[in-house]
Amino acid sequence: MAVKVTEQNLILNMGTAFRGSMDIIKADMQLEEKISTLALSILIHIDENPDISQGQLGKMLKRDPMTMSQAVRALQQAELVDSIQDKEDRRIKRLRITKKGKQVAENLRNSEKKLIDALIKKWGKQKVLDLAKSIAEYNEFLREHK
Numbered sequence: 001m002a003v004k005v006t007e008q009n010l011i012l013n014m015g016t017a018f019r020g021s022m023d024i025i026k027a028d029m030q031l032e033e034k035i036s037t038l039a040l041s042i043l044i045h046i047d048e049n050p051d052i053s054q055g056q057l058g059k060m061l062k063r064d065p066m067t068m069s070q071a072v073r074a075l076q077q078a079e080l081v082d083s084i085q086d087k088e089d090r091r092i093k094r095l096r097i098t099k100k101g102k103q104v105a106e107n108l109r110n111s112e113k114k115l116i117d118a119l120i121k122k123w124g125k126q127k128v129l130d131l132a133k134s135i136a137e138y139n140e141f142l143r144e145h146k
Contacts, residue, residue, distance in 0.1 A: 021115060028111040031104070033078040038063070039071040040108055043080055043097065047105045051094040053086070062142075080104055 005013070022037045035043075038061075045057055052060075058068040072095065075081040080101035086092035097105065120128050 024115055025108065025111040028114065029104070029107045035074060035078060035080075036071060038067070039074050040104075042068075042071050043075055043101060043105055044108060046075075046081055046095045047097045047102065050096060051084075053092050053094055054083075055092070057095065075101070 019037070022040070026035075026037075026040070041061065042057060045060065046052060049057070054068055054072055055065070058065060061068075063071075072081060072083075076083070078100075079098055081095055082098055083093040083095050086094055116128065
């Protein structure tokens with residue numbers, strides 16, 4: 001079934017593609033815990049930015065404090081992330097990935113790689129790189145657009 005492509009359904013198609021991709025990746029990972037897509041994204045960001053504050057992470061991901069708190073709490077309950085108080089400002093909690101969280105992040109990256117490798121096989125590397133570049137440019141546009 002061919003999908004009709006128009007400017008008007010661009011964002012709908014992007015959302016559908018993202019959710020479909022994450023469903024495939026999450027199924028491949030066979031997680032014991034039910035972890036949201038946002039929480040998995042947060043996990044990767046914490047792994048790449050050790051000791052980041054929840055506030056900094058929320059700004060980076062453009063999420064409100066309540067949404068961030070719920071997702072981080074889910075990661076903490078699953079023992080994937082823990083937090084420590086900032087040494088200089090005790091109101092700030094710094095987020096760290098746990099050993100278990102490192103393993104989940106690695107599995108997530110492996111599942112993503114499998115999906116991307118399959119896409120490269122189907123489309124070719126240049127088309128996938130072009131898509132990645134377009135998405136990065138779109139993300140930059142969103143950061144600038146208010």
